[in-house]
Amino acid sequence: MASGTELLIVDGSDRDREGLRKFFDGKGYVCTAVRTADEAKALATKKFFPVALIDLDVGGEGHGVDLVRYVRSKSRPTAVILITSRASFDGAVEGLRAGVIDVVQKTRGQAEHLIRTVERAQERQAAQGGELYREVRAVLDDSFKVMLGLSRKVYAHLSLAATPLKPRVLIVDPEQEFLKELSQLVQDKDWDVAGEMNGGGALDRGSSTKLDIIATRDELPDLRGSMVIRSIQAQHGDVLGLLYTTEGDGKIERIEHGQVEDVDRPFTGAAQLIEKIDAVVEELGTRTQERRFIQAFSADHRDFLKRYAELKLKIDRLISD
Structure with missing residues (x-):
């Protein structure tokens, strides 16, 4: 003993x-x-x-x-x-x-x-x-959270938080009229929007362009829209997909990392799709701001974070022993 x-x-x-x-x-x-x-x-x-x-x-x-x-x-x-x-x-x-x-x-x-x-x-x-x-570990973690929260408030006033996200959005639909309706609805949006009418064109664009969002009808003339989304996400894991269908009552699925995360029923048309893209753009903006904050915080407090990680590891070893 x-x-x-x-x-x-x-x-x-x-x-x-x-x-x-x-x-x-x-x-x-x-x-x-x-x-x-x-x-x-x-x-x-x-x-x-x-x-x-x-x-x-x-x-x-x-x-x-x-x-x-x-x-x-x-x-x-x-x-x-x-x-x-x-x-x-x-x-x-x-x-x-x-x-x-x-x-x-x-x-x-x-x-x-x-x-x-x-x-x-x-x-x-x-x-x-x-x-x-x-108890020391808990206090250490709480102190770090307080420091992180205070730093987040400071960084919120800096230019890293002020730069808005201009998302690159690809919309894939075989119906020309539907694409025209969508183009009118996004005129006042600060988005970089491109359109394709088939899955092959979407895959080509996804290979040559860094996308943030792809919204596609599932019923494409050459491929299923679900396959297009998952293929692009396999190349670029952070692309967020919206898959809509008009079959039956219709629905919109949100697909992230190849998995369906959310489903809205029914699908009512172009205005609903733009509303969903709007929500995704807002979420991506929040993620981008948080990523910029973490990068800035890590750069400004590199030595502290190293000591913090080393101390946590020592405490964890003492607890396990």
Whole structure:
């Protein structure tokens, strides 16, 4: 169970201190053994020990309790065990009041009890440490979200957010009159719109032009519109597709990454299609603004983000251990 756990041993008796050190070294603990309370205080100020063994009488009869209080004040997570070579009811009570988890006599008959107590202290400290690490991780994540939110408000006033998206829209429909109606409806739109009347032409344009949106009727003379959308999305995964059909009551499907994400029924005509494209353009504008913000934030805070990621990884490892 020890697996290299740090153990602080404080005992004024050279024989007892050395005996405890050798005993716990043999159990796999990394022991630091000191003779005086002052040495222990100096160590406790500089270094964290998961478990500490403190002799009741180090520095004088009953003075070990004062050291317990000091260690607990400097490192609340440290699990402290009070050890003693004499029976002292008052000392045991004072030790428990000071926060020790147990009082164990330094006799051969108590060796197994002592090791079990140390193991229990280690388990208790590890459990408390895990909760602490999780709390630190949560605070770290919340702090990052606050920083991100404040930065987003600042960047919203910069030119990176002010540049509007001019989407490249391809509309595919075999009916010339329908395309004319659509062209009239988009005259006041700041879109880069192109039209095709068949699937082959749409695929050619999709190969030669970076599109943002493709809206196509499913019933094309040469190919299914659904195949056209998925073929273009296979080449350019961020193209958003709108597939409409007039069969039955008709419908419009929104296709993203080759998957149908939304369906509107019925399909009522050109005005409805333009309304759907409008909604998609607004969404793409929001995505573009967010992408620009993330790029700017990453560039401005590269060192911080690196340290943040490294710290999160360390905390996650501590939690999993």
